[in-house]
Amino acid sequence: MTTITGGCLCGDVRYAYEGEVGPAGYCHCSDCRHVSGSAFGISVRVAASDFRIVAGAPSRFTKRGDSGREVSRFFCGACGSPLYTLPPRHPEVVFIKAGSLDDPSVVKPDREAWTRSRVDWAEIDPAVAATETGRG
Ligand SMILES: [Zn+2]
Numbered sequence: 859m860t861t862i863t864g865g866c867l868c869g870d871v872r873y874a875y876e877g878e879v880g881p882a883g884y885c886h887c888s889d890c891r892h893v894s895g896s897a898f899g900i901s902v903r904v905a906a907s908d909f910r911i912v913a914g915a916p917s918r919f920t921k922r923g924d925s926g927r928e929v930s931r932f933f934c935g936a937c938g939s940p941l942y943t944l945p946p947r948h949p950e951v952v953f954i955k956a957g958s959l960d961d962p963s964v965v966k967p968d969r970e971a972w973t974r975s976r977v978d979w980a981e982i983d984p985a986v987a988a989t990e991t992g993r994g
């Protein structure tokens with residue numbers, strides 16, 4: 859049993875989960891790229907029955923994905939942070955957006971999906987200039 863908590867950037871929406879934390883996966887689909895504003899989405903699977911919103915009310919956007927199936931995406935209507943997705947065909951699971959967790963160390967990615975649409979910059983070239991803080 860693990861208790862995990864998380865929420866959006868502005869703090870309006872908060873969630874909590876108590877139970878077994880499932881595996882995390884990268885998703886390179888075009889929708890995850892757009893909704894994250896970054897190279898890919900990364901989410902952690904948990905049981906819907908033990909996941910609850912403890913503050914605020916997330917906004918919802920539903921769209922048919924590259925898979926042809928509808929996915930409902932939940933986010934904070936005030937600050938825009940992506941929080942979690944619900945696949946309508948699998949109401950028993952919630953995919954928490956990994957970056958919204960208070961403790962990101964519970965994220966253990968073990969799979970990648972939609973590598974067909976992965977962008978070259980999804981992988982950070984070790985030769986890229988790196989700074990410990992800021993933009994350098
Ligand atoms: Zn917010």
Ligand SMILES: [Zn+2]
Binds near residue numbers: 885888
């Ligand atoms: Zn995706």
